[in-house]
Amino acid sequence: MADDEVLPADGAAEVPAAAPDEPHRDDGLDLARTVARATVGTTGPARRRRGKDATTRDAAAAAQARSGRRRTSGAHPDDRDPQLLGSSLSRLVADHGWELDLRIRSLFARWEELVGAEVAEHSTPESFAEGRLVVRAHSTAWATQLRLLAPTLLRRLAEEVGDGVVTVIEVLGPHAPGWTRGRLSTRDSRGPRDTYG
Known part of the structure; x- marks a missing residue:
């Protein structure tokens, strides 16, 4: 910043008047x-450094400058005081929109x-997309049991992770080996039925 520029309280630089003996340049560099x-500190990284509520802080700083008092930390908390880690993390999560992701990862x-321990012993959550939770059961009997428990599980999940986050529980049976290849495969047959659960 040049010596002849003055920064007022609002942070914008005042533009000095051009000297009358300076020639006008046609290439536009002078403009x-x-x-x-004129825009130093009002755009780009400088404005982002000042924060979202810069206008509020600027107004408070201008009011303090008018009153002639210097801002000091007192008995009451202000934005310069150390912040609790939990509140800082909560603000970070809210600013980035990570609430839903954290709820799902928590689930x-x-x-x-x-x-419950018994249901968790025989099932595993696999994926979540657009309100649909996919759960893999370890046996077909447990897959049937989980399908019957789905409304109860939905209510419980709504209490814990939020209403409307999980809207559908899709229960899948166990992974079974395929019989389309190998020494024991047969052509034109229905293959084995549910022999693994």
Whole structure:
């Protein structure tokens, strides 16, 4: 910043008057420099550094400048005081829109706590997309049992991770080996039925 520029309380640079003996340049650089000097601290990274609520802070700073008092930390909390880690993380999660992702990851991590030890022993959550939770059962009997328990599980999940987050529970049976290849495969047959659960 040049010595002849003065920064007022609102942070914008005042543009000095051009000297009358300076020649006018036709290439536009003088206009560009004038505009650049006028916008110092009002756009781009400088404005982002000042934060979202810069206008509120600027207004408070201007009011304090008018009153002649210097801002000092007192008995009451302000934005310069150390912040609690939990509140800082909550603000970070909210700013980035990670609430839903954290709820879903919490559902996967706390599956046994949410559905009970016996159900969790025989089932595993596999994926979540657009309100649909896919659960893999370890046997066909448990897949049937989970399908019957689905409304109860939906209510329990709504209490824990939020209403409307999980709208459908899709229960899949166990992974079974395929019989389309190998020494024991047969052509034109129906193959084995449910012999693995």
